[in-house]
Amino acid sequence: MAAQKIKPTKGGKIIAIDLLPIDPILDVTILCLNFMEETAPDQIQAHLTEKADILLSDMSPATCGIPNIDHIRIIALVEAAAEFAMHILKPGGAFVAKVFQGGTQAELLARLKQSFQKVQHFKPPASRKESAEIYLVAQGFRGNTTAYPNL
Ligand SMILES: C[S@@+](CC[C@H](N)C(=O)[O-])C[C@H]1O[C@@H](n2cnc3c(N)ncnc32)[C@H](O)[C@@H]1O
Helix, strand or coil, rough: CHHHHHHHHHCCCCEECCCCCCCCCCCCCEEECCCCCCCCCCCCCCCCCCCCEEEEEEEEECCCCCCHHHHHHHHHHHHHHHHHHHCCCCCCEEEEEEECCCCCCCHHHHHHHEEEEEEEEEECCCCCCCEEEEEEEEEECCCCCCCCCCC
């Protein structure tokens, strides 16, 4: 969907990552890596020639069935994705991530609200009603970070 919207032939660039192999997608750079590994941000950054317009995360861990552990793993992924977004986005950029029922942790939400003009939760029609998933949508990045100065 992103490749159709971004039109890489007109200068757009898409980098996709997953722990598991992804079938090739035309004009999309695919990296098979664990986003939680310490080197992952640098590996992704190596493919960026400029700051990004948007970071989309549909990451969710394999669940083990123990609610507290599953919850901690999901939160950790969302927080890591948000942290990375705040390092790589252009001013005005957006961050969208899958979170689960109960929404985003208050602390992360407060941080995102400082860094983005608009932060909301959204359940798209394509998401099954019985699924606990919901999406966090943060728009209008204020550009208030100095990390990753090479971009
Ligand atoms: C709900 S699925 C996303 C499916 C994808 N949107 C699609 O349409 O195929 C969640 C994905 O997150 C990936 N994932 C979970 N933890 C990850 C991690 N630490 N690093 C990278 N990918 C991860 C899983 O391998 C899985 O493919």
